[in-house]
Amino acid sequence: MGMLQRFKDIMSANINALLDKAEDPEKMIEQYMRNLQDDLGKVKAETAAVMAEETRAKRELDECTQEIAKLQKYAEKAVMAGNDNDARLFLEKKKSVVSKQTALQQAYESAAANANKMRQMHDKIVKDMENLTQRKAAIKAKVAAAKAQERVNKIGGSLKGVSNSMSAFDRMEEKANRMLDEANAMAELNTGSQEESIDDLMRKYDSGSDSGVDDELAALKAKMNQQTASESISAVDSELEALKAKMNM
Numbered sequence: 170m171g172m173l174q175r176f177k178d179i180m181s182a183n184i185n186a187l188l189d190k191a192e193d194p195e196k197m198i199e200q201y202m203r204n205l206q207d208d209l210g211k212v213k214a215e216t217a218a219v220m221a222e223e224t225r226a227k228r229e230l231d232e233c234t235q236e237i238a239k240l241q242k243y244a245e246k247a248v249m250a251g252n253d254n255d256a257r258l259f260l261e262k263k264k265s266v267v268s269k270q271t272a273l274q275q276a277y278e279s280a281a282a283n284a285n286k287m288r289q290m291h292d293k294i295v296k297d298m299e300n301l302t303q304r305k306a307a308i309k310a311k312v313a314a315a316k317a318q319e320r321v322n323k324i325g326g327s328l329k330g331v332s333n334s335m336s337a338f339d340r341m342e343e344k345a346n347r348m349l350d351e352a353n354a355m356a357e358l359n360t361g362s363q364e365e366s367i368d369d370l371m372r373k374y375d376s377g378s379d380s381g382v383d384d385e386l387a388a389l390k391a392k393m394n395q396q397t398a399s400e401s402i403s404a405v406d407s408e409l410e411a412l413k414a415k416m417n418m
Contacts, residue, residue, distance in 0.1 A: 195312045202301055209294045216287035223284040226277035233270045237263055 244259035 193312075195309055198301065198305060198308055202298065202305070205294055205298050205301070209291070209298065212287065212291045212294055216284070216291050219280065219284045219287045223277070223280040226273065226280040230270065230273040230277045233266060233273050237266050237270060240266060 240259050240263035244256045244263065247253070247256035247259060
């Protein structure tokens with residue numbers, strides 16, 4: 170019965186649970202099919218042995234039943250012949266054979282039940298293998314699709330890295346442009362400061378030169394105005410003296 174229990178355990182195994190635990194479903198299903206093939210061979214051998222036991226038990230039971238019927242027939246013949254003692258012997262033998270028949274009946278029923286269980290397990294394995302063979306192509310297709318999707322996901326992840334690199338490149342380019350603009354602005358400021366200093370220096374000397382010229386020009390104008398005023402006064406005085414002389418005449 171240990172072998173029967175083992176096959177019951179095999180039949181109760183869930184293929185989906187096995188596939189879930191597998192790292193590679195495609196490889197696991199191939200292994201499961203090989204295991205089923207091995208189990209099927211063992212079940213066939215065990216089923217054949219149990220069926221042979223059923224056949225033997227049935228044959229012994231039938232022989233016992235035939236012997237009981239034969240003894241019954243001879244007991245009846247002895248009674249008809251008036252040989253009660255012979256009839257009694259046949260009936261006593263029949264009684265012992267009937268006891269044997271009971272044991273043989275129990276043995277046959279047990280063998281028949283075992284054979285039936287083994288046939289059921291055999292048929293279950295065959296059905297599982299047929300079902301698995303039909304699903305094998307679909308499972309392989311799903312595995313191939315999953316692997317293809319994984320490759321796509323990896324490529325997508327790489328593209329994300331490229332995008333990040335491009336974004337970083339853009340940031341570096343923007344930073345370089347900003348640095349260049351700042352450097353140009355600083356250079357412009359430095360140039361403007363230098364020119365302004367030179368201009369201030371030149372105005373310093375120009376301011377001193379212009380101030381001296383302006384002072385000299387102002388003094389010249391003042392002198393000329395004084396001369397002009399003096400000449401004007403002299404002319405008036407001369408004209409006044411002439412007028413007085415004329416009137417005295």
